[in-house]
Amino acid sequence: MHVVCHVITKLELGGAQEVAMQVVAGFDRRRFRPVLLAGPGGQLIADAHALEGVEVGTIPSLVREIRPLQDLRALWELVGAFRRLRPKIVHTHSSKAGILGRLAAWLAGVPCILHTIHGYGVTPAQPFWQQKALIALEWMVGRITTHWIAVSQADRRQGIEWGLFTASKVSVVRPGIDPTAFAARIESPERDRLRAMLGVAPDQLLVGTVSCLKPQKSPEDFVRVAALVCQRVPAARCVLVGDGALRPKVEALLLAQGLQDRVTLLGWRRDVAALLKAFDVFVLTSQWEGLPCAILEARASRIPIVATRVGGAAEAIVEGIQGTLCPAGDVRAMAERVCQILEDERFRADLRAGTQELPEEFTIQETLKQYQSLYAYLLHATRPSEDVMKLQPNRL
Structure with a gap:
């Protein structure tokens, strides 16, 4: 049985975290012994410790912010953990854990080192020099990476363009969800009851989002979209499910726009599958x-989607069928499309009543299947011959 360590920076509510947890929970225990390592804190810590048969460890110094001395401690904490656990595979997620985790795995002599790109740490908000520095760092750590996994074809193409890896060193494996709860039907009386709990009357229309309140998700743009939609559609109400560092800015913007009675901040919720059934858009x-993953959840819930055309979003929905995509930051285009959907009752009803299922490639079952197949292949490919093993000392 091979020990497989998944490493992620923080177990907060998010797609990468939930995918990592579902994967380690679903491993074939006859072949793999799963371990999950993460930095301290996060809303999913208790859930992680409740996973049956999964060893969960905390790396105290592993934090998202760049802190050189603390990062060095985190590196050696990871090296110590890998030397104790003796994994055959270390699989990292997120930028910080990806850099430190892969370097620590190499120092500890781990034979297979994988990294999943859940979107790059290189972002449009960063100055040019910082982008170049981060790309160079990814390139250097890439030299010790056995294999890369991209969640989208867009990320795969970007990595090849930057020279981080060749086409043969990267696989596309989607960040799947379990669509069961999202795809479950809901009767009209139950939907009305759920909407009433959110303060939405039967004759009103609900626009919602589910996201962390951080710069990547641009929650201020959601408020600006909401302002334009509410101005044009008097029956519109909006909800924002999530929390984070930008909450004070979001609250101030709501106050400045006079939207306190039209937009509700729900904070973190664990009943997202139910809440999505109350949304109209x-x-x-x-x-x-x-x-x-939020787009996958919305698609499985049969809700019209309006999103920005970034990363793999265009690979997750069919334009004009499940929804539409707009340029990032184009608030007016997004608001216009939301209003068109709100004004098209038949389109919303047809989509909600539709039978189209989420494609298998976007399910967690397929994610798990592809991960385990990739692990088996890489373990076989990196297995040294008996003659070589006699010549090499134990690197651990």
Whole structure:
């Protein structure tokens, strides 16, 4: 049985975190012994420790912010953990854990080192010099990476363009979800009851989003879209599910726009599958992405989607069928499309009543299947011959 360590910076509510947890929970225990390592804190810590048969460890110094001395401690904490666990595979997620985790795995002599790109840490908001520095750092750590995984074809193409890897060293594996709860039907009386709990009357229309309140997701743009929509459609109400560092800015913008009675901040919720069934339109205003699981959840819930054309968003929905995509930051274009959908009752009803299922490639079952197949292939490909093993000392 091979030990497989997944490493992520923080177990907060997010697509990458939930994918990592579902994957380690679903491993074939006859072949793999799963371990999940993460920095301290996060809303999913208790959920992680509740995973049956999964060893969960905390790396105290592993934090998202760049702190050189603390990052060095985190590196050696990871090296120590890998030397104790002796994994055959280390699989990292997110930018900080990706850099430190892969370097630590190499120092500890781990034979297979993988990294999943859930969107790059290189973003449009960064100055040019910082972008170049981060690309160079990814390139250097890439030299010790056995294989890369991209969640979208867009990220795969970008990595090849930057020279981070060749086409043979990267696979596209989607960040799947379990669509069961999202695809479940809901009767009209139950939907009306759920909407009433959100303060939405039967004759009103609900526009919502689910995202962390951080720069990547641009929640201020959601408020600006909401302002334009509410101005044009008097029956419109909006909800924002999520929380984060930008909450004070979002609250101030709501006050400045006079939207306190039209837009509700729900904070973090664990009943997202139910809440989505109350939405008439789902909106995602991200500035950059890998492939957002929130779009997959909305698609599985049969809700019209208006999102920004970033990362793999165009690979997750069919334009004009499940929704539409607009340029990042184009608030007016997004608001216009939301209003068109709100004014098209038949389109909304037809989509909600439709039978189209989420494609298998976007399910967590397929993600798990592809990960395990890739692991088996890489373990076989990196297995040294008996003659070589006799000549090499144990690197651990």
